[in-house]
Every structure is written in structure tokens, then in C-alpha cells.
Amino acid sequence: MDTIVINDLFSAIFNVLYFAVILATIFIVILDNRNPVKTMAWILVLFFLPIVGLVFYFFFGQNTRKERLISRKGYSRLNKRPLAEYQAQESLKEQTGKSHLMSFFTRVNNAWAFGGNTVSIYTDGYSMLQALMHEISLARHHIHLQFYIFEDDAIGRLLRDLLIDKARQGVKIRLLYDDVGCWRVDSMFYDQMLCEGIEVQSFLKVRFPRFTSKVNYRNHRKIAIIDGRIGFIGGMNIAERYIKGFSWGIWRDTHVRMEGKGVYGLQSAFLTDWFAIDRTLLTSAEYFPKMKDNGSAIAQVVTSDPVGEWHEIMQGLMKAVCSARHYFYVETPYFLPTEEVMTALQIAALGGVDVRIMLPKRADTFITHKGSLSYLDELMKAGVKVYLYKKGFLHSKLWVSDDEFASVGSANMDFRSFEHNFEANVFFYDKDTVKTLKNVFLDDQKHCLLLSRKIWEQRSWKNKVMESVVRLLAPLL
Incomplete structure (x- = not known):
């Protein structure tokens, strides 16, 4: 008892x-x-x-933990210091008034726009990796790489071995990878590069007992800089699946190669992140070499992070959507928008703007995809055209509007990219590059199913309930 x-x-x-x-x-x-x-x-x-x-x-x-990771004031100062090395270069200060979006990013993000660039666009992993490895093989001074994922697979080992060869030739190499994105990669993979003199750092290591102080803030940027003159940015990481895709379809992504002064923005983003982790501040002019114009593309590299006062990429997106007069096209693998972004898209469509959102018909994560689908009815009700990509997994992050600007980068259209991750996108303002990226969207559209509300409403109650339940968790995904 x-x-x-x-x-x-x-x-x-x-x-x-x-x-x-x-x-x-x-x-x-x-x-x-x-x-x-x-x-x-x-x-x-x-x-x-x-x-x-x-x-x-x-x-x-x-x-509160993000304040302990990187001081907000300290990070803001860091963002400005590398910029000081190339502010004397010819940025397009005289043209910022011609684009409200360009001016916004210059004021809020300290992002300078530069003309005189040549741009190559890659829509598959094979061509991007081939171009990246070719440029790395020609490097003479330094190679800076930053990826969310750098896998120990056939592709990762191929690139690792090339980097080791270049290190033995005396080229200075720095590699920054995300610790959570590379959780499954054995440390020996990176140790082999360390032993060859390559500087390798993981972004915000996640280890117990301090696990909770870092896991939510990840570096999602995909950047490469070769000799300060050539740069790569987009949605592709270093992994075999970016080339082979899945058994059920291709991996469709977008990445760009830039040659010209626009690379200064990529270099600044990398060196800022490198200092945050390594505490080595690199602002030498040799990382920002003087360059002549190589082409006609106008490029502006914009970063966002959870440390700063503003969510620059999200706010820039809202400004761009609200300023659109004719069309606004979006490709994104995940669509879990903040209320503000959702409202902006609806208002634009209701105002007669041709708003199109392209998502994968089948995605790599079940829960996130279900959450994305829960927003589609509200979009279509406002007049937004929704396309589901059928050829494989659409991982591309592409925005195009009014033949006036286009953006490619790492930012998904979801809470995590807008509020928690360290992201980087490049914005183009010249008509040739913008129209080329517009055609990329239109070519992808040929492989899509255009949804109608009538068809969408006929999906099973099981799917509707699942989507609604997952949507409740959307801000946390």
C-alpha cells in the first residue's frame, strides 16, 4: 500500500x-x-x-544565441572592411538611381553594383562542375571555395584531388564548408586537404554540449572565387547527386560564372565569413585586383544573415515584387513564404502583374514539399500562375522581372533562407543577362504542369489535411 x-x-x-x-x-x-x-x-x-x-x-x-555567435556590431564592421579595398574601383554609383532595387541593396546591404562583367549560365551540374574545375586548374594566386555541402563522393574526391594538385603548385587555397550540411562527411576527407597545406574550416561547428547554440544558423552560400577575377555563385553544391540526379528524374539547378568587377562582391562575402570563423582578416588589395571591363553585364552581389538588423534578400524580394509592372517569375524548390512575401505576390497578381511560381512536382524532402503545396490555392485564387516541374527535382533559385532584373543564388523562398541562414544572391540589371535568364525560366516551363484551381481542389482529403498540418509548422521548418 x-x-x-x-x-x-x-x-x-x-x-x-x-x-x-x-x-x-x-x-x-x-x-x-x-x-x-x-x-x-x-x-x-x-x-x-x-x-x-x-x-x-x-x-x-x-x-538569443545568435548574438553570442557573432556580434552584430562586429559583423557589420566586418562587412564594410573588405569593401573599403575596392570602393576606389569604378562601381556604378551613377546608375544606382536608375534602379530602385539596386539603390536599396547599396544602402541596406553595402552591396555595390559593378558593370563590365561577362556571365555564363549553367543549368546542370555537369557543365557547372566542368567549368569550375577548368578555372581552378588555371588558378595562379588563390582559390576560395564556400559550399553548404562538400561531399566525400566521386565528385567531391575529384575536386579535392584537383585542389591538392594546385596547392602543391603553390596556389593558396581556402575552403569553407557548413558543418551541418556536411555532417555525414568523415573528417578524414578534409584532413587530407589540411595535410597538403589547404586551409579548411567548417562554419559554426555543432558539437555537444553547445549543440543548441549553432545548429539553427547555417551558411547556405555557394561561392567560388579564382584569383579574384572569376567567380561562381548559384544553387549547386559539390555532390554527385547534382550531376546524376535521382532515379525518378534529373537535378535541375542554376549557377552562374562571372568574370569582372562583380567578383569583388563574392570575394567580400567570402572573406567576411572566413574572418568570422578563422579570425584572420584578409583585406589585401591582391584579393581585389584591378580589372578592365570584360563585358556588358551589371552585377550586384547581395548577402543576408541572421545577425544583421534587416533581412535584406527577403526585403529586396518584396520591394521587387511590389515594383513589378508586367511580370515576375520565380523558380524555387521550397515555397514556405513569410506572410509579407505571400501578400506581396498576391497584391502584384491582383494588380494585373503576370506572376508565375515554379516548384518541383516531386521534391527531395516530403514534409517541406507538403508545406509548400499548402500555399498554392491562395496563390491561384489571387491570379498567380503555378507551374509544377515534371522532369525531375527543381532546385533552382531564380527570379526575373520586367526584363529589368534577374537574380540567381542560394536563397530559397522560405522562412529558413529569409531569417536563419547565411545566403548570397547575385542580381543582374543588364537586358542581355536578364533576357537570357528569362528564357531559362520559359524553357523550364515547357516541362511543367500548369495547375488550375479546379484540378487542384480535386486532390484527396488526405493530402489536404497533411498539407494544412505541415503548414502550421512552416515557420519552424
Whole structure:
């Protein structure tokens, strides 16, 4: 009898403590004063899935830790210091007034626009990797690489061996990869490069017991700079699947090669991230060589991060959508937009702008894809045309508008890219590059299914319920 009483007492004490922890966590979430949509999402998860919710909040939910990772003031100063080396170069200050978007990024992001670039566009992993390895083989001074994923597979080893050969030739090489993006890669893969004199760093290592201080803030940028003159940026990482795709289809992505002064922006982004991790500040003029005009493309490299005061890429997207007069085309693998972005797209479509959103018909992550599908009915109701890419997995991040600007980069149209990740996109403002990227979109459109509301409403109740449930978690994905 005494044993039963003791068990009941312990059970009661456990229940009280358990619910006290849940209620205290909910109270903390409310006091964070974050976006109400996010607050409600966390409250729902904590209330209906308390154990899972506590674990997720412990790992992904706390807001204050980013200030301990990289000082906001310090990061802001870092962003400006490499820029000082090439501010004397001829940026397009006289043209910033011609594009409100260009001026916005210059003011908010310290992103300078440069003319005189040549641009090559790659829509498959094989051609991009071939071009990247060719430029690396010609490098004489330095190679800077930054990828979210750098796999230990046939492609990763091929590039690693080329980098080792260049290091033996005396070329200075720095490689920055994301620790979470490369969790599955054995450290020996990178150690081989370290042993050959290549400087290798992982972005914000995630290890217990400090796991929760870093896991939510990842470096999603895909950047390469060769000798400060040639640069690559886009959506492709270093992994075999970017070339081979899946058994059910190709991997469709977009990446660009730039030659010219626009590479200064890529170099600045890399050196800023390198200092944040390595504490070595590299601002020598040799990383920003003087260049003559190589072409007619106008390029502006824009970065965003969870440390700064503004979400630059998201805000720039909203400004661009609201300024569109004729059309606005988007390719994105994941569509989990903030309320502001969703509203901007709807308003543009309601105002007569031809807004088109292209998503993969089948994606690489089930949950995120279901969440993306939950937004489609609201888009179509406002007049947005929704295309589902059928040829394979569409991983491209491409925006084009009014034959006036186009953007390629790493930022997905979702909460994580807009608010949590370190991202980088390049914006082009010359008509030739913009029209070429517009044609990329239109070519992809040939392999798409154009959704209609009538057909979409006929999908099963099971899918509708699943999409709606996942949507509740969209701000947390």
C-alpha cells in the first residue's frame, strides 16, 4: 500500500513539473516578441506535442544565441572592411538611381553594383562542375571555395584531388564548408586537404554540449572565387547527386560564372565569413585586383544573415515584387513564404502583374514539399500562375522581372533562407543577362504542369489535411 502511495506521489510531482516546464517554455516563447505567426506555431507544437516540442525548441527555437555567435556590431564592421579595398574601383554609383532595387541593396546591404562583367549560365551540374574545375586548374594566386555541402563522393574526391594538385603548385587555397550540411562527411576527407597545406574550416561547428547554440544558423552560400577575377555563385553544391540526379528524374539547378568587377562582391562575402570563423582578416588589395571591363553585364552581389538588423534578400524580394509592372517569375524548390512575401505576390497578381511560381512536382524532402503545396490555392485564387516541374527535382533559385532584373543564388523562398541562414544572391540589371535568364525560366516551363484551381481542389482529403498540418509548422521548418 505504501508503495502505491509513493508511486502516486512521484507521478503527481512529475506531472506538475512536466506541465510547469511546458508552461514556462510557452511563456518564454511569448516574451521573445517574435513574429506572431512563429509564436503561435511554437505554442501549438508545445501544446499538442509537448515532448517533441521541447526537444525542437531546445535545438531550434531560442532566439538569443545568435548574438553570442557573432556580434552584430562586429559583423557589420566586418562587412564594410573588405569593401573599403575596392570602393576606389569604378562601381556604378551613377546608375544606382536608375534602379530602385539596386539603390536599396547599396544602402541596406553595402552591396555595390559593378558593370563590365561577362556571365555564363549553367543549368546542370555537369557543365557547372566542368567549368569550375577548368578555372581552378588555371588558378595562379588563390582559390576560395564556400559550399553548404562538400561531399566525400566521386565528385567531391575529384575536386579535392584537383585542389591538392594546385596547392602543391603553390596556389593558396581556402575552403569553407557548413558543418551541418556536411555532417555525414568523415573528417578524414578534409584532413587530407589540411595535410597538403589547404586551409579548411567548417562554419559554426555543432558539437555537444553547445549543440543548441549553432545548429539553427547555417551558411547556405555557394561561392567560388579564382584569383579574384572569376567567380561562381548559384544553387549547386559539390555532390554527385547534382550531376546524376535521382532515379525518378534529373537535378535541375542554376549557377552562374562571372568574370569582372562583380567578383569583388563574392570575394567580400567570402572573406567576411572566413574572418568570422578563422579570425584572420584578409583585406589585401591582391584579393581585389584591378580589372578592365570584360563585358556588358551589371552585377550586384547581395548577402543576408541572421545577425544583421534587416533581412535584406527577403526585403529586396518584396520591394521587387511590389515594383513589378508586367511580370515576375520565380523558380524555387521550397515555397514556405513569410506572410509579407505571400501578400506581396498576391497584391502584384491582383494588380494585373503576370506572376508565375515554379516548384518541383516531386521534391527531395516530403514534409517541406507538403508545406509548400499548402500555399498554392491562395496563390491561384489571387491570379498567380503555378507551374509544377515534371522532369525531375527543381532546385533552382531564380527570379526575373520586367526584363529589368534577374537574380540567381542560394536563397530559397522560405522562412529558413529569409531569417536563419547565411545566403548570397547575385542580381543582374543588364537586358542581355536578364533576357537570357528569362528564357531559362520559359524553357523550364515547357516541362511543367500548369495547375488550375479546379484540378487542384480535386486532390484527396488526405493530402489536404497533411498539407494544412505541415503548414502550421512552416515557420519552424
